[in-house]
Amino acid sequence: MAHAINWFEIPAKNLDRACSFYSAVFNTDIHREEIAGLKMGFLPHGQEDVGGALVEGDGYEPSETGPLVYLNGGTDLADPLSRVETAGGTLVMPKTKVSDEVGYIAIIKDCEGNKVAFHSMQ
Numbered sequence: 001m002a003h004a005i006n007w008f009e010i011p012a013k014n015l016d017r018a019c020s021f022y023s024a025v026f027n028t029d030i031h032r033e034e035i036a037g038l039k040m041g042f043l044p045h046g047q048e049d050v051g052g053a054l055v056e057g058d059g060y061e062p063s064e065t066g067p068l069v070y071l072n073g074g075t076d077l078a079d080p081l082s083r084v085e086t087a088g089g090t091l092v093m094p095k096t097k098v099s100d101e102v103g104y105i106a107i108i109k110d111c112e113g114n115k116v117a118f119h120s121m122q
Contacts, residue, residue, distance in 0.1 A: 008052035008069050011060035012112045015039040017088070018054045021111040024087035025080045030054070043071070062112040070105070073120035077104045080118060084108050 012018035019030040019041040030041040038057035045051035052069070073080055077095050084091055088111035095106045103121035110116055 003050050005050050007050070009055045009060070010052065010069065010110070010112075010114055010116065011062045012039075012041075012054045012056045013062060014112070015041055015054060015056035018056070018110070018112050021087045021089060022054060025083045025089070026074075027080075027083070062110075062114045064109065064113060064115040066114075068107070068115060068117050070117040070119045073104070073106070073118035075120065076122040077106055077118055077120035081106055081108070087111065 010018070015032070019032060022041070022043060023030045026044065028044050030043065032039070032041045034040070038055050038060075040056075041054040043052050043054070081091065081095060090109045091106070092109055092115060093105075093107040095104050097104050103119060105117055105119050107115060107117045
């Protein structure tokens with residue numbers, strides 16, 4: 001098993017708002033589709049990478065208390081964090097060094113009310 005996680009879904013009440021938020025934070029386009037009655041916005045990932053989506057539909061409720069997903073913060077975590085508040089989110093835990101080997105983490109609350117973490121080596 002290469003990864004403990006192979007897919008994740010972040011709940012949204014308003015997919016357009018959630019896609020706008022993550023598009024602004026990551027400075028990228030979010031591809032959208034409707035699959036099996038669910039509205040989905042796919043976060044960027046490579047063919048061999050772990051992927052995930054924003055999902056609006058029955059049974060998907062944004063939460064601050066569920067599992068904590070760590071998203072790739074890129075080369076320097078300060079870059080996506082600098083866009084969180086402008087995009088409609090809030091910073092819960094600022095960029096914090098874990099160790100030289102692990103790098104940095106931060107936690108945000110997205111525009112839908114989900115608690116989400118970011119990780120980078122710088």
